[in-house]
Amino acid sequence: MATKAAYECPVCHEELEDGEQMEEHLLRTHPKKKLATFVATETVTREEEGVSE
Numbered sequence: 738m739a740t741k742a743a744y745e746c747p748v749c750h751e752e753l754e755d756g757e758q759m760e761e762h763l764l765r766t767h768p769k770k771k772l773a774t775f776v777a778t779e780t781v782t783r784e785e786e787g788v789s790e
């Protein structure tokens with residue numbers, strides 16, 4: 738049986754605690770600079786994947 742789905746932080750792959758908000762975790766755990774780098778990397782990867790199609 739599948740257990741209750743837990744949210745996983747896309748940046749650090751840590752499971753969020755029950756009731757913890759993703760936004761809350763991101764703001765508290767990760768500095769803005771790290772989040773910006775993560776988003777930029779994700780976006781570039783997607784664009785590169787799109788071009789090869």
Ligand SMILES: [Zn+2]
Pocket residue numbers: 746747748749750751762763766767
């Ligand atoms: Zn995290």
